[in-house]
Amino acid sequence: KNEVEQSPQNLTAQEGEFITINCSYSVGISALHWLQQHPGGGIVSLFMLSSGKKKHGRLIATINIQEKHSSLHITASHPRDSAVYICAVKAGSARQLTFGSGTQLTVLP
Amino acid sequence: EPEVTQTPSHQVTQMGQEVILRCVPISNHLYFYWYRQILGQKVEFLVSFYNNEISEKSEIFDDQFSVERPDGSNFTLKIRSTKLEDSAMYFCASSEGSGIQPQHFGDGTRLSIL
DSSP: OOEEEEEEEEEEEEETTOOOEEEEEOOOSEEEEEEETTTOOOOEEEEEESSEEETTEEEEOOOOOOOTTTEESSSSSOOGGOOOEEEEEEOTTTTEEEEEOEEEEEEEE | OOOOOOOOSSSOTTTTTEEEEEOOOOOTTTTTEEEOOOOOOOSEEEEEETTTEEEETTTTTOOOOEEESSSSSSEEEEEEEEEGGGGGEEEEEEEEEESSOOOOOOEEEEEOOO
């Protein structure tokens, strides 16, 4: 069974700061998702990656398959980035995702 | 951009009643999923569905649960006799393929059992 751990659980930053959220998992995977969950509860997919690095606007996601670790970075953070960020992994041929507990990010103006 | 839509956004039901949660996946997607999130907890997998049958299910998905694709667009989750512990946010997701394909999520249905 894959265990997915995220750190930190809570993160408060000032507007403009560089943010890093970490995710580690215990079993080899075929893909990793970074998701954003807003206070209303809806989930938005930010990235899916299986190797290397992806960038979308101010968001950057990296993954190190050997280390079983991924990071989500937010550059020039803004209060509208405040949300819960969730890491979810897909192991091998399984179709289901296994989720981390999420990181609550609050960006203060 | 196409999206997964879920209805209703909030459902309040008496314990013991049947409830049906509805989802319209993205039209060219072939794989469908239900997840749930109990308040304050992780999102958990319930079931995946492909080619009109269940392909994977978790231990949560017991005989009280069923899924159906009644027509070409809807994907439903039925809970036959609801319990207090079924109160949660239920998310539908869909993907084009089962390999390295992203899953797209709906906004969820908040189910409250009284």
